[in-house]
Amino acid sequence: MTNHQLPILPRLLTFLKGNWHRVALSVLIGSITIGSSIALMGTSAWLISTAAIATSVADLGVSVVGTRLFGITRGIFRYLERLVSHDVTFRLLSRLRVWFYEKLEPLAPARLMEFRAGDLLARIIGDVETLENFYVRVVSPPLTAAIVGIFTSIFLASFYPILAPVFLIFFLSLGIVLPAIAQITSRKSAEQTITLRGDLHTRLVDGIQGMADLLAYGHADERLKQIASNGLDYGNAQRRMARVTGIHAGLSTLLTNLGMWTVLFLCIPQVTNGNLAGPMLASLTLLTFASFEAVTPLPLAAQMWNSSREAARRLFEVVDTEPAVSDKGQGTRDKKEQLVTDHSLLVNDLQPSTSLAIVGPSGAGKSTLANLLLRFWDYSSGEITLSGESLKEQNQDQVRERIGLVSQNTYFFNTSIFENLRFARRKVTKEEVEAACKSAQIHDFILSLPKGYDTMIGEQGLRLSGGERQRLAIARVLIKDAPILILDEPTANLDPLTEQQVLETLFNVMKRKTSLLITHRLVGLENMDEIIVMNHGQIVERGTHAELKNSDGLYRRLLDLQNRILEEKTS
Secondary structure, three states: OOOOHHOHHHHHHHHHOHHHHHHHHHHHHHHHHHHHHHHHHHHHHHHHHHHHOOOOOHHHHHHHHHHHHHHHHHHHHHHHHHHHHHHHHHHHHHHHHHHHHHHHHHHHOOOOHHHOOHHHHHHHHHHHHHHHHHHHHHHHHHHHHHHHHHHHHHHHHHHHHOOHHHHHHHHHHHHHHHHHHHHHHHHHHHHHHHHHHHHHHHHHHHHHHHHHHHHHHOOHHHHHHHHHHHHHHHHHHHHHHHOOOOOOOOHHHHHHHHHHHHHHHHHHHHOOOOOOOHHHHHHHHHHHHHHHHHHHHHHHHHHHHHHHHHHHHHHHHHHHOOOOOOOOOOOEHHHHHHHHHHHHHHHOOOOOOOOEEOOOOOOOOHHHHHHHHHHEEEOOOOOOOOOOEEEHHHOOHHHHHHHEEEEEOOOOOOOOOOHHHHOOOOOOOOOHHHHHHOOOOOHHHHHOOOOOOOOOHHHHHHOOOOOHHHHHHHHHHHHOOOOEEEOOOOOOOOHHHHHHHHHHHHHHHHOOOEEEEEEEOOHHHHHOEEEEEOOOEEEEEOOOOHHHHOOHHHHHHHHHHHHHHHHHOOE
8 A cells, every 4th residue: 555545643653763762762751751650649648648647757768759750750751851842843844844845846747747836835934833742642642541540550550449430431531521521622724723814824825925016906905804714714714713622622631620529439438447557548549640740731632633634634735746747657647738739849940059949829739839849738649759768768857957948937946146146056156157147148237236146036036127037047057058048038027128038048059958948929920940830739831931921820910910010119
């Protein structure tokens, strides 16, 4: 059975692999801690009771030493138990975060498009943090309670056998029945809390990212009301969880006291009959009370399990998604992949150190080809070969190492210009970065900034203009120095002057690369070795710019349409 076929609890327990010795140590120390508390309560009760009737201080010596010993050991072992249990917790969280990110990478970008950005953020932060309670509140307490319950019942039975079953009735009621009720009554609220938290994060992220448009179109107040409504629902779900917690805390206190009083009433006749020493009446009663410390956290543990299970389900929902591309050649078919029906017809003609343009109207399937070449998606018909080998048989990372991409939406991180450029090759030198920027014609602009290459450019490079971002993208791809260059609508959303400048830079770069230009703007295509015209996923024309310009086909019609639009804008 594979991991994704296992129930949630066994899958979560697999993350403790390699740490079971720490888990065992934590449970052992936790049991000793509670045992010390029980011994302290029982010994101190014996000490006080004996002191009331003792004729000599010597009779109190052992109990005095025991009280001091158990008081000290309780504090020491409580600290050690917290130290070990939180060490296990942080190791678990660290492993979960790394595991989740590793599982996300193969899903990008094709499968991650199916999830909302805010919801993914809630899963990777909020849901992982929810699992912080999994070990401390869900795994460890039941194991500790079982050990304490066994030893306490044996100890009580050694003085008065009937005490053991009576104690176990209350102990199991607190440790099994009440947690089961808590688990049932809080399940819906726990699931709603986790889900509503994801919805709230989604609305917040969407609202922040789209703030300018919300303000421009007058929808900011409406979005604020939606966020407030989500927040209210989330708060109500949390209050329902808190209400259940409070009720079960009260029931726990009630059962704890009932258990203590029951033991007291059962022991009184035994003291009266002389079967039990007087000081043992207080000692057995209070150590019974102290032993319930082991089970009082279990109703809350049941509630935490509901939250942990829902958080884990949401994480597994993402990681169990089948990747669009597999290095084993078993790619998952994507509906966009069907737009291109004969890949080999395109790529086999792209020879080393040549340039090929793919043009056509929007929706013709041009950008799909770029995603296929980069192995973001896989294809089910036709064939794409790279260096004579099927693309499906090649490792994704190795394929991407050989391809440099300049797209219309190159992502820039919220760090310095130098760090964003160094992203292409971690060991690049400052001189190489400056040389690439000079080739991309942005070096002088960078030097004009107050901090030069150390200038922070903001999230997604929003402190730069569109032309500046595209030149940085060109510099980045130059630093990568891959043998194949893919340009996917590199001048989209640029004004004509900036577009011309960027294209001049690109064409100089393309002379040294095997290049594929994907565009719907017919500008500068006279520099390309060959042009392929696509429409509805099919190749309808191919040839040079001069040949296609003089033919009566789609390319000529698109060129005439573009020229008329430009004339209207300039007139």
